[in-house]
Amino acid sequence: MTERSADRVAAWERRSEIPLLLLAVAFLVAYAWPVLDPTLDAGVEDSLRAVSWTVWVAFVLDVAIRLVLADHRVRYARQHWWDIALVALPMLRPLRLLRLLAFARLLHRSARVNLVGRVGIYVSGTAVAAVGLGAIAVLDAEREAPDATITTFGDAVWWAVTTVSTVGYGDLYPVTTTGRLVATVLMIVGIAVVGTVTATVAAWLIAEVADQPAEPPPTR
Amino acid sequence: MTERSADRVAAWERRSEIPLLLLAVAFLVAYAWPVLDPTLDAGVEDSLRAVSWTVWVAFVLDVAIRLVLADHRVRYARQHWWDIALVALPMLRPLRLLRLLAFARLLHRSARVNLVGRVGIYVSGTAVAAVGLGAIAVLDAEREAPDATITTFGDAVWWAVTTVSTVGYGDLYPVTTTGRLVATVLMIVGIAVVGTVTATVAAWLIAEVADQPAEPPPTR
Amino acid sequence: MTERSADRVAAWERRSEIPLLLLAVAFLVAYAWPVLDPTLDAGVEDSLRAVSWTVWVAFVLDVAIRLVLADHRVRYARQHWWDIALVALPMLRPLRLLRLLAFARLLHRSARVNLVGRVGIYVSGTAVAAVGLGAIAVLDAEREAPDATITTFGDAVWWAVTTVSTVGYGDLYPVTTTGRLVATVLMIVGIAVVGTVTATVAAWLIAEVADQPAEPPPTR
Amino acid sequence: MTERSADRVAAWERRSEIPLLLLAVAFLVAYAWPVLDPTLDAGVEDSLRAVSWTVWVAFVLDVAIRLVLADHRVRYARQHWWDIALVALPMLRPLRLLRLLAFARLLHRSARVNLVGRVGIYVSGTAVAAVGLGAIAVLDAEREAPDATITTFGDAVWWAVTTVSTVGYGDLYPVTTTGRLVATVLMIVGIAVVGTVTATVAAWLIAEVADQPAEPPPTR
Numbered sequence: 001m002t003e004r005s006a007d008r009v010a011a012w013e014r015r016s017e018i019p020l021l022l023l024a025v026a027f028l029v030a031y032a033w034p035v036l037d038p039t040l041d042a043g044v045e046d047s048l049r050a051v052s053w054t055v056w057v058a059f060v061l062d063v064a065i066r067l068v069l070a071d072h073r074v075r076y077a078r079q080h081w082w083d084i085a086l087v088a089l090p091m092l093r094p095l096r097l098l099r100l101l102a103f104a105r106l107l108h109r110s111a112r113v114n115l116v117g118r119v120g121i122y123v124s125g126t127a128v129a130a131v132g133l134g135a136i137a138v139l140d141a142e143r144e145a146p147d148a149t150i151t152t153f154g155d156a157v158w159w160a161v162t163t164v165s166t167v168g169y170g171d172l173y174p175v176t177t178t179g180r181l182v183a184t185v186l187m188i189v190g191i192a193v194v195g196t197v198t199a200t201v202a203a204w205l206i207a208e209v210a211d212q213p214a215e216p217p218p219t220r
Numbered sequence: 221m222t223e224r225s226a227d228r229v230a231a232w233e234r235r236s237e238i239p240l241l242l243l244a245v246a247f248l249v250a251y252a253w254p255v256l257d258p259t260l261d262a263g264v265e266d267s268l269r270a271v272s273w274t275v276w277v278a279f280v281l282d283v284a285i286r287l288v289l290a291d292h293r294v295r296y297a298r299q300h301w302w303d304i305a306l307v308a309l310p311m312l313r314p315l316r317l318l319r320l321l322a323f324a325r326l327l328h329r330s331a332r333v334n335l336v337g338r339v340g341i342y343v344s345g346t347a348v349a350a351v352g353l354g355a356i357a358v359l360d361a362e363r364e365a366p367d368a369t370i371t372t373f374g375d376a377v378w379w380a381v382t383t384v385s386t387v388g389y390g391d392l393y394p395v396t397t398t399g400r401l402v403a404t405v406l407m408i409v410g411i412a413v414v415g416t417v418t419a420t421v422a423a424w425l426i427a428e429v430a431d432q433p434a435e436p437p438p439t440r
Numbered sequence: 441m442t443e444r445s446a447d448r449v450a451a452w453e454r455r456s457e458i459p460l461l462l463l464a465v466a467f468l469v470a471y472a473w474p475v476l477d478p479t480l481d482a483g484v485e486d487s488l489r490a491v492s493w494t495v496w497v498a499f500v501l502d503v504a505i506r507l508v509l510a511d512h513r514v515r516y517a518r519q520h521w522w523d524i525a526l527v528a529l530p531m532l533r534p535l536r537l538l539r540l541l542a543f544a545r546l547l548h549r550s551a552r553v554n555l556v557g558r559v560g561i562y563v564s565g566t567a568v569a570a571v572g573l574g575a576i577a578v579l580d581a582e583r584e585a586p587d588a589t590i591t592t593f594g595d596a597v598w599w600a601v602t603t604v605s606t607v608g609y610g611d612l613y614p615v616t617t618t619g620r621l622v623a624t625v626l627m628i629v630g631i632a633v634v635g636t637v638t639a640t641v642a643a644w645l646i647a648e649v650a651d652q653p654a655e656p657p658p659t660r
Numbered sequence: 661m662t663e664r665s666a667d668r669v670a671a672w673e674r675r676s677e678i679p680l681l682l683l684a685v686a687f688l689v690a691y692a693w694p695v696l697d698p699t700l701d702a703g704v705e706d707s708l709r710a711v712s713w714t715v716w717v718a719f720v721l722d723v724a725i726r727l728v729l730a731d732h733r734v735r736y737a738r739q740h741w742w743d744i745a746l747v748a749l750p751m752l753r754p755l756r757l758l759r760l761l762a763f764a765r766l767l768h769r770s771a772r773v774n775l776v777g778r779v780g781i782y783v784s785g786t787a788v789a790a791v792g793l794g795a796i797a798v799l800d801a802e803r804e805a806p807d808a809t810i811t812t813f814g815d816a817v818w819w820a821v822t823t824v825s826t827v828g829y830g831d832l833y834p835v836t837t838t839g840r841l842v843a844t845v846l847m848i849v850g851i852a853v854v855g856t857v858t859a860t861v862a863a864w865l866i867a868e869v870a871d872q873p874a875e876p877p878p879t880r
Binding site for chain 4: 188
């Protein structure tokens with residue numbers, strides 16, 4: 001990739017970031033509303049479907065423009081296979097909500113808090129977002145299933161909490177393939193959250209220990 | 221905030237710490253007794269309710285006095301939103317027990333043990349307190365529910381243990397919204413406990429490794 | 441405690457270590473055999489009960505001798521409250537098996553492997569011992585219970601594995617108070633095992649990173 | 661072991677690595693196919709059984725050749741007891757798939773990514789391989805059991821995911837001894853995966869903290 005081409009792609013990404021983020025918020029509304037309110041008016045539902053498609057078109061355009069601007073298209077496509085998969089595969093539709101991760105990037109840039117504080121904000125934010133979006137996505141997948149146990153939004157949120165924390169009581173669990181995919185994503189998020197909490201405590205503790213005079217290891 | 225105002229607030233917090241802690245213990249008794257003994261005499265229950273209200277009034281007064289003493293009231297209120305939320309929102313009532321965390325602060329000040337020992341005491345203390353208070357709170361929430369599985373204090377303690385350890389057998393689980401909120405708090409405590417145990421072991425192990433001569437990485 | 445008294449106590453502890461360990465092994469046999477084979481001959485069972493009582497007497501004598509040898513008896517008793525509780529409280533009977541931890545101490549002394557290898561041996565040994573002893577103890581507690589789900593040794597081992605790993609399917613779970621106490625101990629062991637595995641990986645990884653030239657943090 | 665003998669063993673291991681890996685892939689196909697398609701033609705099944713036996717013979721030959729080449733056969737056998745156990749014990753048959761770990765070694769040798777990236781690839785690869793192979797092995801064990809809950813490949817994959825993540829809903833669980841052994845291996849993999857994720861985050865975080873100016877510990 002030449003210097004100039006890389007510059008052009010970066011400039012486009014910078015300029016398109018906020019609009020794409022707003023479109024992702026619109027997509028969230030269009031995705032979540034019919035799930036949360038199944039008795040929705042048909043007209044409203046049509047509008048929301050239109051919003052959803054518009055966002056998809058915008059995402060496709062974004063990827064296309066970046067591919068056009070890049071010099072080495074094949075290499076660029078291979079490096080950004082994730083973005084392409086998200087617009088090409090309809091079954092990854094709920095994952096388009098991952099665009100909202102751009103919020104984290106905005107936060108990161110403007111952040112003035114220290115590292116441990118920032119990690120805390122990320123972890124809390126990720127956990128809350130995962131529970132919320134996971135509950136919506138699993139409810140969307142399970143509601144119609146004949147022997148589903150997750151049938152209300154309250155149940156879905158509760159199920160998402162037990163999954164992210166890896167407690168997994170088993171009073172509620174997904175039975176559809178889509179629901180189980182959502183569960184798998186939630187479990188991965190859960191493992192990452194547990195890992196990050198542990199790592200933050202470890203980082204603080206090790207810094208404390210390094211500051212102290214040496215002490216004998218605990219004996220039993 | 222001027223130097224003098226900050227001083228006055230700090231002086232008040234120092235002087236009010238022990239009385240508020242004793243009030244929190246009284247609140248714990250007034251909260252837990254009717255839950256543990258549902259056949260309580262009506263007169264005793266009335267007295268306990270009076271104690272509970274008195275503690276609430278004292279907590280409100282404490283927040284009010286600190287707001288009066290502070291110069292920049294809005295900023296102070298924003299920094300201490302948690303204290304205000306605890307007295308303003310009746311549904312956070314069980315969380316007033318968090319005042320008992322002041323015990324940890326007292327311990328911290330008088331502690332002469334080393335860091336690892338202190339962390340061990342904190343973790344054990346937090347886990348035991350979380351199991352005890354969580355069991356009381358969940359029993360309070362679930363007892364009346366029609367299809368509740370947690371109906372005795374023994375069951376509630378056992379459920380709290382399986383939740384804090386993130387094992388979650390699922391033989392018992394909360395069905396009410398309040399009970400599920402309590403469960404969420406317990407899960408967060410559980411993740412923090414697991415994280416702290418891990419971090420303490422890591423800190424000790426890394427210090428050991430740093431003291432040793434270099435060794436080759438384990439190969440498979 | 442005077443120099444001489446501390447010396448005498450230490451000398452006794454050194455000389456009594458191996459005999460007490462052998463007695464603990466005998467206790468394990470006397471405890472586990474009737475649990476694993478409920479159709480045991482009455483005569484054999486009586487002998488095993490005699491062995492169990494003999495071990496208890498030996499443990500009491502050991503504590504008594506150490507108390508006699510020590511100068512400051514009250515302080516010594518307070519420092520070794522755990523040893524005293526194990527012989528004084530009959531409900532802690534299964535926990536007398538913890539004496540077998542002396543095996544770990546022997547291993548530690550003769551160990552020529554490096555730290556990471558030693559930690560690996562400890563973790564595997566602890567996990568296997570916890571599963572085995574936990575299965576025996578829970579089977580002993582649950583077998584008679586009317587609505588128990590754990591009724592064979594195979595089931596008990598499987599339950600112990602799901603508990604130590606904090607997976608907790610919930611197909612099997614204890615229903616008696618003693619069984620739940622055993623489960624709580626197993627969960628604590630499980631958390632410690634997970635923590636130690638994590639810490640060992642972390643110690644190795646951090647040593648690797650420290651040896652490498654600096655690298656940029658992973659970006660998304 | 662003399663210099664020359666060690667050289668000869670190493671040369672053999674180097675030369676036999678790729679062929680043995682290909683044989684392990686063939687074994688995977690021969691093992692997995694009949695499990696995934698129980699309506700398989702009898703002739704095909706016979707061929708697959710022949711493939712399976714051929715691979716076993718090749719593994720036996722490999723171990724035999726290495727034993728012949730080594731000078732101190734007993735010591736070599738003791739150091740490689742795992743390889744010998746895998747070909748000697750028919751009940752460890754599913755574990756012969758562990759040969760596929762050689763893929764990781766190939767990757768390791770050709771890897772140009774940094775440490776954190778490599779750990780990420782290992783963890784993802786291990787988790788995906790464990791879920792896939794574990795699902796096949798558990799399905800093979802459970803399909804015939806009278807009260808099995810895991811009866812289709814989709815269910816087996818879902819069960820493996822909940823086990824590796826240590827969530828363990830308990831909607832599905834193995835009931836046969838072989839299935840429970842597979843579950844135990846999956847749980848150990850799960851604990852290692854969680855530990856490695858945590859350790860990677862910790863290593864990155866601690867490196868970040870070390871680069872920053874000192875900051876006060878978080879206060880409550």
